[in-house]
Amino acid sequence: MSVHQSSNIKRITTxxxxxxxxxxxxISMLTAYDFSMAGILDGAGLDIILVGDSAxxxxAGHETTLPITLDQMIYHASSVVRAVKRALVVVDIPFGSYQGNSSEALRSAIRIMKESGAHAVKVEGGAEIKESVVRILSAGVPVMGHLGLTPQSIYKFGTYTVRAKEEEEAAKLIADAKVLEECGCFAITLEKIPAxxxxxVAETVSIPVIGIGAGPHVDGQVLVVHDMLGITQEFKPRFLRQYADLRGIMTEAVEGYIKDVKSNDFPNEKESY
Known part of the structure; x- marks a missing residue:
């Protein structure tokens, strides 16, 4: 089977x-937050674009994912959707927009779908957010779950280290995956857990399981695009494979531009009217 088999599909759906x-x-999945980047990823044949709260x-330069608002997520998602012709666009519901109660969760999901044109939403957590997941799904909104390291709960955990290494937490994670599947989630993301x-988990549930720092035995992989392309270079976890050094290329290009402006080499006669 060709690795490009899915690239012939006109539109990726759940x-x-x-x-x-x-x-x-x-399944291939990367994040995107703007029109230009989304167009590049979609044109390359990516299966899923995640408009992550990693924005x-x-x-925005925040230390955690907690400060981003629902309005800001809708702005980023709208920008991405306008560029996408093939990939499934999934949007993180941000912290504080679904944990309170299921009615709030439903309102947030509907706003994302109506105002951005996205195809699905993603939420963090298992059994504790079951009511919210069911309520969102009842409105016909596809939901992707997220288990393991859940960045929106970083202050609860107090660390970004690998989750579910102990038997009790591992058992709960498997149970939560089953809950999300039974609720009707179309896929689950597993972050930073033992391979x-x-x-x-991937063998236990029938729905696709996407990993980030979860080893090779899942159904697909996701990375933050800025990390994968080497635009942000301060964050280099073990699970990250950097496919380019765009920070270096961009820095060199800007330095060249500055040099040409300072020396009056740009613009030259051919670049003038």
């Missing part, structure tokens, strides 16, 4: 993702 898991085709970090545990 149904297509389920078919990919069934036939063993890996709080890489776009063998992630393998067990």
């Amino acid at each position: 149904h297509v993702l389920q078919e990919m898991k069934t036939r063993g085709e890996k 709080s970090n890489v776009m 063998q545990l992630a393998k067990k």
Whole structure:
């Protein structure tokens, strides 16, 4: 089977993702937060674009994902959707916009879908947010779950270290994955957990499991695009593979521009009217 098999599909849907898991085709997923980047990722044949609340970090410079608002997520999602012709666009519901009660969760999900044109939402947590997940799904909004390291709960955990290494937490994670599947989630993201545990989850549930720092035995992978392209270079966890050094290329280009402006080499006669 060609690794580009799914690139011939006109539009990726939740149904297509389920078919990919069934036939063993890996699912590719990256984050995007703006029109230009989303267009590049979509044109390259990416399966899922996640408008992540990681925009709080890489776009706004916050230390955590907590400060980003629902309005800001809708802005980023709208920008992404306008560029996408093929990929499934999933949007994180930000911290404080769904944990309070299921009615608030539903309102947040509906705003994202109506105002951005996105295709699905993503929420962090298991059994404790079951009511909110069910309420969102009841309105026909596809939901992706997120277990393991859940950045919105960073102050509860107090660390970004690997989750579910102990038997009790691992058992709860598996149970939560089953809850999310039973609720009707179309996929689950597993972040920073032992590879063998992630393998067990992927084998236990029938829906696609996407990993980030969860080893190779899941149904797909996701990375933050700024990390993968080497635009942000301060964050280098073990699970990150950097595919380019865009920070270096961009710095060199800007330095060249400054030099040409200072020396009056730019613009030259051909670049003038």
